Amino acid sequence: MMDAVGDVQRVLVLGGTSEIGLAVLRRLAGRRRPAAVLAGRPTDRLDAVAAELRAEGHDVDLVHFDAEDRRTWAPAVEKAFAGGDVDVVVVAFGILGDAERAWQDPDDAAALATVNYTAPVTMGVDVAARLRTQGHGALVVLSSVAGQRPRRSNFAYGSTKAGLDAFYTGLREALRPEGIRVVVVRPGFVRTKMTQGMPAAPLAVDADRVAEAAVSGLRSGREVVWAPPPMRYVAFVLRLLPAPLFRRLPV
Numbered sequence: 001m002m003d004a005v006g007d008v009q010r011v012l013v014l015g016g017t018s019e020i021g022l023a024v025l026r027r028l029a030g031r032r033r034p035a036a037v038l039a040g041r042p043t044d045r046l047d048a049v050a051a052e053l054r055a056e057g058h059d060v061d062l063v064h065f066d067a068e069d070r071r072t073w074a075p076a077v078e079k080a081f082a083g084g085d086v087d088v089v090v091v092a093f094g095i096l097g098d099a100e101r102a103w104q105d106p107d108d109a110a111a112l113a114t115v116n117y118t119a120p121v122t123m124g125v126d127v128a129a130r131l132r133t134q135g136h137g138a139l140v141v142l143s144s145v146a147g148q149r150p151r152r153s154n155f156a157y158g159s160t161k162a163g164l165d166a167f168y169t170g171l172r173e174a175l176r177p178e179g180i181r182v183v184v185v186r187p188g189f190v191r192t193k194m195t196q197g198m199p200a201a202p203l204a205v206d207a208d209r210v211a212e213a214a215v216s217g218l219r220s221g222r223e224v225v226w227a228p229p230p231m232r233y234v235a236f237v238l239r240l241l242p243a244p245l246f247r248r249l250p251v
Contacts, residue, residue, distance in 0.1 A: 008034045008087045012080045016040030017049055019192045020142055021092030023211030033057040037080045039065035067093050067119040077126045085134045089127050091120050091141040096194060102156035116160035121167050131180045138181040140214050141168045145188045148235040172223060185214045187227040
């Protein structure tokens with residue numbers, strides 16, 4: 001749990017190689033580096049990330065987790081909490097998928113929905129129960145502006161983020177009486193390895209900028225964080241546009 005000066009002591013990153021998730025972990029460091037539990041597929045990349053964090057002063061545990069394999073979900077959460085209380089859980093995994101195949105190929109659609117919605121919702125229920133048992137903690141969840149009004153260009157992806165956003169917004173209210181916090185982060189276009197090669201949209205940000213906004217929101221008591229902040233107004237306008245106008249936009 002948090003120490004006497006309010007520093008986070010232990011963080012679970014679901015999506016252990018996520019650039020945004022790792023940036024959140026690093027920005028949570030206070031007077032000392034928090035211990036990290038990285039949940040992800042056992043790859044060279046995960047090992048390299050763990051080595052980098054250890055060199056920076058973090059204690060690091062690795063937990064096997066594959067968002068496409070339901071058999072790993074519950075064991076990953078169990079092992080992460082077996083090592084002690086977790087102060088912050090960062091839900092930072094997801095895929096973009098192929099926008100055109102995702103609405104024409106049932107297998108692609110199912111894979112996208114599993115990774116972006118079913119896995120984070122299922123694990124969110126498990127994590128929430130454990131945070132309630134330990135009596136404290138917070139969830140930082142990476143949603144997306146794409147879920148606010150899914151567009152023709154990526155509506156399958158947007159629909160998964162809309163569902164995820166709705167679930168965690170509701171979970172926030174369910175956990176509020178018990179003092180468990182849920183911060184939903186809604187970035188726009190983020191320059192990461194996942195979006196490499198794609199043309200950057202207006203108001204594009206990098207992973208560290210999203211992490212800065214997320215941690216600032218967590219520390220200030222905000223429940224929804226937009227990255228960058230003006231995306232709030234962009235999303236508001238897009239939601240209000242009549243369908244005939246919305247479909248004419250180059251989105």
